[in-house]
Amino acid sequence: MKIIVRVLAIVVLFIHIGDGARILGIVPTPSISHQVVFQPLWRELSLRGHQVTTITTDPIKDPTLTNLTEIDLHFSYEAWNKIIMKNILAFNDNPIRGILGFVEQGLDITDQQLRHPSMQSFLKSEDKFDLAIIESVAPVMIAFAEKFQCPFISMTSMDGFTYLYKSMGNPTHPVLFPDSIYPYYEKMSLAQRLGSVISTNVMSIMIAYSSFSQDQLVKKYFGENYPSVQHLMNNASLLFVNSDPILHKIRPLVPTVVQIGGGSHLRKPKPLPHDLKEKLDNEKNGFIYFSLGSNVKSKDIPMETRTTILETFSELPYTVLWKFEAENLSNKPDNVIISKWLPQQDVLRHPNIKLFITQGGLQSSDETIHIGVPIVGMPFFGDQAANIKRMVAKGMGLSVEYTALEKNDFKAKILEIIQNPKYRNRVKELAALAQDQPMTGLERAIWWSEYVIRHKGAAHLRSPLLDIPWYQYLLLDVIAVLLFGFTFSTYILYILVRSLLRLIRRNLNDNEKKLK
Structure with a gap:
């Protein structure tokens, strides 16, 4: 009997291996908030028997994932960290200048990555792949799909920009569906609608402006005979967008646009570090968690803003747990605990938490909805302002402007959220809605990835909008x-x-x- 069982196990194993595909995953953005969205995808695909190769700035480094090969581009953080805060502050003074700064920085980092020895070796390889899954903010990398002659899926760690939806032939509208970084999305005034139209068109112009430089990088590293980046983008089999119908606005989607949001990066709860757990367990009045995410560093925010934050915290009857990236924080009140790194999901799950003060990054927004913690938003750049406005509109909390932070207003909003149960109750309602889905975002991403592999692309789902002239x-x-x-x-x-x-x-x- 044991022999039969072993034979069957071997047969099943070989069948499983035979079904495995070779998958290339590329997420070259040196920001952990971009990486964590897709790490569960690489993990699950490899566990399902697929041979997965990833190009990433944050390797998983799990020796049990024997089907996962990782090309480490972590060195890219050095260039990213040097200029990220400058671009963030520029974005608030002049969004166009800020976005151009990010575009130019992104091109420089892509150039550095492609000339790195590990990437040069990969470029010269004769590997074969059945599918490539490529982050859309680095369109030069789409040339890998052309090099390996395999279908590819474009993906983004947040909701898609208008130009991405257009590249899939998905209907767009600057008033009904403004860009994800535009901080207004419903019941807009005439001035706001005008702003959205201008913003959408300016973004299109900047994308066109950067296309020439992207095409030059493709020619430099891949060869002269490659199609334009825009042509390659229009040939994506699918687009994975990190959005969901609970946090984001309802919009029509063609079959080739797949929403994989809704906490797809959430992991199973883990115990907090012993010292931290002991401190939080003893906070009988509860505690506040304050984090500005991975890109905005609390240690780098303007000193005037930091002083106002500290003065506000000193007057609160609660302990504040602050993700602060330096060893020391001058003038720190006794009720403030700082740490360079914190396991955010597990901190948010602690029963004594009262409030999450967040910059409004999409991953943090997903976590607060699914775990059920009310917020005070303090957005800095990108899609953060729009995310915070959506959460405030849905009754999850209130917001402040860091550029005009005032102690009494900040304190009043913190106390209002903590003392008024309607905010926590509303978050719990949204959490129930977000979790009541037939499939998780990760399950959708897995199913559609294997769908593209099975059918060697998804040309049969191509939107007819891509094949008619704009004037029609x-x-x-x-x-x-x-x-x-x-x-x-x-x-x-x-x-x-x-x-x-x-x-x-x-x-x-x-x-x-x-x-x-």
Whole structure:
């Protein structure tokens, strides 16, 4: 009997291996908030028997994942960290300048990554892949799909920008569905609607502006005969967007756009470090958790803002746990605990937590919804302001502006959230909605990835919008024909009426002459 069981196990193992595909995953952005969204995807695909190779700045480094090979680009953080805060502050002074700074920085980092020895070796390899899954903010990397002649899935760690939806032939509208970094999304005033239209078009111009540089990088590292980056983007089999219908606005989606949001990066609870757990367990009045995420460093925020934050915290009857990236914090009140790193998901799960003060990054927003903690938002850049506005509109909390932070207002909002149960109750309601789904975001990502592998792409799902000229989509030719027809008909009618009036006038004149 044991022999039969072993034989069956071996047969099943070989069948499983035979079904495995070779998958290339590329997430080159040196930001852990981008990486954590897709790490569960790489892990699960490898556990399902697929041979997964990833190009990443944050390798998982799990020796039990024997099907996972990782090309480590962690060195990219050095360049990223040097300029990230400068671009964030520039974004608040002048969003266009800030975005251009990120675009130029991204191109420089991509150049550094592609000339790195590990990437040069990979570029020269003769590997074969059945699928590539590539982060959309680094479009140059899409050339790998062309190099390996395999279908690819474009993906983003937040909701898609308008240009990404357009690249999939998905309907867009600057008022109904403004870009994810535009901080207004419903019941917009005329000025806000005008701003959204301008913002969307400016973004399109900047994307077009960067396309030339991207094409030059493709030619430099991949070869002269590669199509343009824009052409490659339009050939994506699918687009994975990290959004969901609970936090994000409802919008029509073509079959090739798949929402994988809704806490897909959440992991199973783990015990807190012993010392931290003991401190939080003893906070009978509860505690506040304050973190600005992975890109905005608390140690680098303007000193005036930091002083206001400390003065506010010193007057609160609660302990504040602050993710602060330096060893020391001058003028720190006794009720403030600082730490360079904290296991955020497990901190949010602690029963004594009262409030999460957050910058509003999408991953943090997902966590607070699914775990059920009310917020005070303090957005800095990117999609953070829009995320915070959505959460405030949904009744999950309140917000403050870090550029105009005022102690009494900040304190009043903190106390309002903690002392008024409606905010926590509302978050619990949204958590129930977010979790009541037929599939998790991760399960959708896995299913659709294997779908593209099974069918060697998804050309049969391609949106017809990609195959018609822009003037046909806008009905300009139809409008022109209708206008011509209306104008011509009006002109003919005018000629007929004028001729009839002349005939009548002539007859009247003839009758008058006869009477005379």
